[in-house]
Amino acid sequence: MTDWYPGAKRHPSPHCDDRPDNLRPDLLVIHNISLPPQHFGQGLVPAFFDGSLDCRAHPWLARLEGVRVSAHFFIERDGTLWQLVAISQRAWHAGLSQFAGRERLNDSSVGVELEGADHLPFTLAQYQALARLSAWLFTHTDIGPHRVTGHETIAPIRKTDPGPLFDWLTYYRLMELTA
Template sequence: MYIINSAGWLSPAAKHPSPNFNDRPPDGDISLLVIHNISLPAGQFGGSQVRELFTNCLDCGADPSFLDLRDLKVSSHLFINRQGEVSQFVSFADRAWHAGVSQFAGRENCNDFSIGIELEGCDDIPYTYEQYCELITISQTLCRVYPAITPERIVGHNDIAPGRKTDPGAAFDWTYYKNALE
């Protein structure tokens, strides 16, 4: 069972506070859940690089693909690795920097009113059973605590930033995930 405390932290997720967040706007309702994917280096799983990126500790000289990440300030509320282990970087009460330039249902800047969950993965490699189990349980918890997040308001990064983002990609089984939420 998952609990979200009054400060917006999920228990039993591991906490790795990121400096990459700010306050939500005063009228910033929490009404959207955005599913992402990430792997560093691309297509490689199991390292600490995602945590390091979200906490501004990534050694950008460790891999040639990291050079583009130098000085990048990003975060997500949650990260679910391939084994289903959950880490939280930003309180749900705060605005994580996960969506970038984005729009949903005519509203710009989705970071203002969304929660971002990163799955360790890439567009074309199937996600693990453990990831789906955790994502489903967490999503049900979020929908209960933030009732404005309905199944229709759970989307992929590609849905709010089309042409710019492709995640969670074709490998994400939306039918399985959404059916499990019912």
């Protein structure tokens, strides 16, 4: 398995570990994140994922002190794509989760965070970057087009992302054009 997407900026996170029994990822989970909420382009998300975020920089960030999470990928509003965790590693993005009868989805999934918020539209550049990344994942992992879901689906009591404004139709149309 190829571990690093060639179109991404690398920013390794220590918040990961080995997948159990060398499981290959077979699920793509889409999230959204902004730090602080609805603030974009400040470079705080990669810092959060690598543990270097200054939680005193904004009052809202204080609640993140000591939190250790990550995702495999992060896509900024302008489509810039970062990779934080190797595909063969388990990123800590799904938490308590379940999909198709399977739990502990960090073990078998790839997590992609889009810079955004539940009730704000995502940008065309983000959809394009996500479609290109998805097509690449479909050829380099056991993930397929029907094994893509939102965080809200795998953890419905706890999570609401990517949110009601994530345009699944646009995403799938762009994926078809990319394939």
